[in-house]
Each structure stands twice: as C-alpha cells, then as structure tokens.
Amino acid sequence: MRTQTLAWLVLATVSAKPKPLDGRIAAVTGGSRGLGRAVVDELLRQGCATVIACARNVDSLAELENVVAVTADVRTTEGRRAFVDAIATTGGLDILVNNVGTNVRGPTTELDEGDYRSVLETNLDAAVFLCRDCKAMLEERNGCIVNIGSISGVCCDHTGVAYAVSKAGLDHLTRYLACEWGPCQVRVNSVDPWFIRTELTEPLLDDSDFRAAVEARTPLRRVGEPSDVSQAVAYLCSAPYVTGQILCVDGGLTCNGFEYQKPSSSNRENDIAGGMGGF
Numbered sequence: 001m002r003t004q005t006l007a008w009l010v011l012a013t014v015s016a017k018p019k020p021l022d023g024r025i026a027a028v029t030g031g032s033r034g035l036g037r038a039v040v041d042e043l044l045r046q047g048c049a050t051v052i053a054c055a056r057n058v059d060s061l062a063e064l065e066n067v068v069a070v071t072a073d074v075r076t077t078e079g080r081r082a083f084v085d086a087i088a089t090t091g092g093l094d095i096l097v098n099n100v101g102t103n104v105r106g107p108t109t110e111l112d113e114g115d116y117r118s119v120l121e122t123n124l125d126a127a128v129f130l131c132r133d134c135k136a137m138l139e140e141r142n143g144c145i146v147n148i149g150s151i152s153g154v155c156c157d158h159t160g161v162a163y164a165v166s167k168a169g170l171d172h173l174t175r176y177l178a179c180e181w182g183p184c185q186v187r188v189n190s191v192d193p194w195f196i197r198t199e200l201t202e203p204l205l206d207d208s209d210f211r212a213a214v215e216a217r218t219p220l221r222r223v224g225e226p227s228d229v230s231q232a233v234a235y236l237c238s239a240p241y242v243t244g245q246i247l248c249v250d251g252g253l254t255c256n257g258f259e260y261q262k263p264s265s266s267n268r269e270n271d272i273a274g275g276m277g278g279f
C-alpha cells in the first residue's frame with residue numbers, strides 16, 4: 001500500500017510538471033496531415049491550450065481535443081481571412097507556424113507560368129500575408145513565428161526552381177521579419193527539412209533505389225520522421241533568445257561535402273578509409 005501511495009505521488013508530481021508551452025495558443029497552416037499534423041500534436045503535447053489548424057479538407061482534425069479546425073485555402077485572401085478570424089475569436093495568438101507547401105517538379109525550361117505562380121502563392125505569399133495579418137496579435141503576447149522551409153531553399157536539390165525560389169524567399173522572410181519585429185519582441189525562425197516521410201514524399205521514397213541514394217547522401221544515413229521536424233518547431237517556440245535562425249533538420253545533408261568511396265568498399269571501416277582520408 002505504501003509503495004502504491006509513493007508511486008501515485010511520483011506520478012502526480014511528474015504530471016504536474018510545467019510544460020514548455022503551457023497555456024499557449026498556436027495556429028498551424030496545413031495541420032491536417034504530414035508535418036503540419038505532427039506539429040499540431042507536438043504543440044499540444046508541450047502544453048498548448050488550443051491549436052487552430054487549417055487545411056482545405058479538415059476531416060482528420062474533427063475529433064481532436066483542443067483543436068479548432070478551419071477549412072481554408074491559404075492561397076486566397078478569403079481563406080486567409082477565415083483563418084485569421086478564427087484565431088482572433090479564440091482570444092489571442094502566441095505561435096504561428098506557416099507550414100503549408102506544395103511542389104511542381106521538372107526542368108526549368110519546361111516550367112509552366114501558372115504552376116510557378118501557384119507554388120509561389122502557396123509556399124511564400126500565404127506566409128507573407130499571414131505574418132502581416134497576425135503580427136498585432138503576436139506582439140500582444142511576445143509571440144513567435146516558425147516558417148517551414150526546406151533545404152531546397154539553402155542548396156540545389158534539383159527538385160524544381162519554383163519550389164527552391166519559394167523556400168529561399170521564405171528563409172529570407174524569416175531573417176527580414178526577425179530584424180523588423182525583434183524590437184516588438186516577436187521572434188521569427190525557420191525549420192528547413194530534408195527528406196521526411198510524409199504523403200508528399202512517400203511516392204518518391206517508395207522507390208528503394210531513390211531512398212538508398214537519399215540515405216547514402218545523408219550523414220545520419222536515414223530519412224527523417226515527422227517528429228524530427230515537430231520537435232525542432234517546439235524547441236524554437238520555447239527558445240526566448242533565438243530569432244532569425246534557419247534550423248536545418250536534415251540529418252547533416254547541408255554540411256556534407258564530397259566523399260569518395262572506393263567501388264570495392266563493403267563495410268563502414270572501408271567507407272571511412274576510402275573517404276577523403278584515403279587520398
């Protein structure tokens with residue numbers, strides 16, 4: 001009995017421990033699946049009182065406790081207004097996560113003007129105008145913004161110029177607003193992932209040769225999981241002196257240079273011996 005009481009006391013103490021984002025109100029674009037959904041779950045786990053999440057189809061969010069689901073296409077003025085109105089009705093905003101993103105792949109010589117504009121509107125314009133429209137609410141609560149960029153905005157991964165340009169723009173939006181809004185105590189950061197397993201990347205990663213090539217190029221030798229990204233987002237939301245930063249969640253990809261591997265190498269030791277040290 002005494003052991004049971006002690007166990008209960010330990011449990012009660014642990015569950016009463018304050019969480020980093022206790023009581024915060026967050027808004028996440030594209031929160032219905034993939035990385036956005038992982039971010040919604042992580043922010044709730046870290047203590048957020050309410051998460052307002054939007055997508056064009058929000059069926060998957062219908063049953064979630066402490067989630068306000070908003071049907072909205074953030075490419076449009078009306079969609080963004082519906083989202084911002086829902087945030088305002090909830091009673092304030094501590095965290096805005098601009099996560100929505102799309103891609104149209106292909107060589108630049110075959111780039112369609114409509115596709116280009118659609119990618120830019122989805123990936124960059126929506127974030128610019130949501131930042132603008134949420135700034136006053138964020139300022140009231142010393143809030144923060146996390147933009148979900150991509151390593152495509154940092155280095156060339158041959159995934160399409162519209163996507164690359166939009167994500168590079170998003171990174172610079174982060175730096176720019178961090179400087180403009182720093183004096184108002186609104187922090188702005190980016191999380192830039194490399195390959196993470198979601199519906200967006202599943203068709204590519206299902207090709208085992210392609211996945212092997214991605215893993216071989218990634219120092220941590222694995223594809224990322226949505227939780228790798230959502231934990232980085234939560235960290236930036238609770239880091240009071242961090243702003244204007246681009247946090248690459250990429251298994252080391254963007255710091256990887258050239259590595260020579262002898263064709264005959266078949267184990268890890270040989271790989272290392274056959275690397276730059278082998279010259």
Ligand SMILES: NC(=O)c1ccc[n+]([C@@H]2O[C@H](COP(=O)([O-])OP(=O)(O)OC[C@H]3O[C@@H](n4cnc5c(N)ncnc54)[C@H](OP(=O)(O)O)[C@@H]3O)[C@@H](O)[C@H]2O)c1
Pocket residue numbers: 029030031032033034035036054055056057058072073074075099100101102122148149150151192193194195196197198199200201
């Ligand atoms: N997965 C990766 O490997 C990876 C790597 C680097 C960067 N990223 C970036 O991470 C972000 C999320 O990627 P993901 O893989 O999670 O994508 P995903 O699985 O395709 O999910 C995208 C989410 O955004 C919503 N959405 C798309 N367009 C929208 C619009 N116009 N208005 C409102 N909601 C919209 C989708 O719901 P609806 O379709 O119902 O609207 C969905 O909830 C993107 O910015 C992407 O560029 C992903």
